[in-house]
Amino acid sequence: MKLDHVVYFTNTEPVNIAAEQQMSGRHAVVGGRHEKWGTHNALLYTKNAYIEWLSVEKMEIAQQVDHPLTKLLLHDIEQGDGWGTICLSVDGIEKFNEEIEIKGFHTSGVLDAGRRTADGQLRKWKMLFVDQPVSNELPYPFFIEWEEPEETRFTKLRVDGTLTSDNEQLEITECTFSVDDPLRATADWAILLSQKVGDANNIVLPNVVLKFVSHNGENDRLTDVVIGQTD
Numbered sequence: 001m002k003l004d005h006v007v008y009f010t011n012t013e014p015v016n017i018a019a020e021q022q023m024s025g026r027h028a029v030v031g032g033r034h035e036k037w038g039t040h041n042a043l044l045y046t047k048n049a050y051i052e053w054l055s056v057e058k059m060e061i062a063q064q065v066d067h068p069l070t071k072l073l074l075h076d077i078e079q080g081d082g083w084g085t086i087c088l089s090v091d092g093i094e095k096f097n098e099e100i101e102i103k104g105f106h107t108s109g110v111l112d113a114g115r116r117t118a119d120g121q122l123r124k125w126k127m128l129f130v131d132q133p134v135s136n137e138l139p140y141p142f143f144i145e146w147e148e149p150e151e152t153r154f155t156k157l158r159v160d161g162t163l164t165s166d167n168e169q170l171e172i173t174e175c176t177f178s179v180d181d182p183l184r185a186t187a188d189w190a191i192l193l194s195q196k197v198g199d200a201n202n203i204v205l206p207n208v209v210l211k212f213v214s215h216n217g218e219n220d221r222l223t224d225v226v227i228g229q230t231d
Contacts, residue, residue: 001088001195001205001206002205002208003089003172003175003205003208004049004144005050005052005086006049006050006051006085006087006172006225007069008052008081008082008083009054009072009073009076009082010054010081011055011077011081014031014041014053015030017053018042026044026167026170027164028044029044030042031052031117032115032117033115033116034113034114034115035115035116036061037061037067037069038056038058038059038062038065038070039054039055039056039062039073040055040057041053041054041055045157045162045163045167046227047169047170047171047230048171048172048207048208054069055077056073068129068132068134069084069085069142071134072084072134075134075135079219082221082223083224083225085139085141085142086175086210086222087141088141088142088143088144088193089145089146089150090128091145092145093110093126093128093145096128097109097128100192103191105131105192106130106131107128107131108127108128108129108131111127111128111129112124112126113127124146124147125144125145125146126145126147128143129142130142137220138177138179138185138221139221140189141189168230169229169230170228170229171227171228171229171230172208172225174208174211174225174226175208175209175210175211175224175226176211176223176225177210177212177223178213178214178215178220178221179214179215179220181214182201182212183201185201185212185220186201186202186203189203201213
């Protein structure tokens, strides 16, 4: 299990996000369209994971679809742009679903998903969500298993120019969640992810540290993503 990507909810169009990132010296691209969900995105890949800027493309579809991430987007975007949640990649997502259900977590079941890229290609994956009412409480991470092996997928991203050599000098090292009760949140996620709790209310995954800190009356949400240079 490791970090696959972090999600930033925005009202800005993907093409404008990509342009803004290019102006700041980082290579981002228009990702594509989630036709069944009414959303679209921009992407910035790093060596170990990527950032997804997710926005509504067709509100009439987004408001009707029964999809957990879309519902969270619609809830959060009313309060403005900001970090939404994270996605973790797992091997054998059906088995992982069974394991967390045994722990007492109710889930969406494994969902088939895909998006149409800017050049018309269809990329597919499987997703899994923990059942949870959309609210100001911290959303659990969601989970993904890609149709293609990681090396095959990253090779294609290099070939089509999505993942550049400069991007591969970057990596996401830490995700910080501001919550009402860091100790409780860390313990809860540790049970879900079958991970140990660190000394400072954190969980260390192979490619990122998940850190839980206290806030003062704000929503429980992902609030900071640290991007560093690789050695």
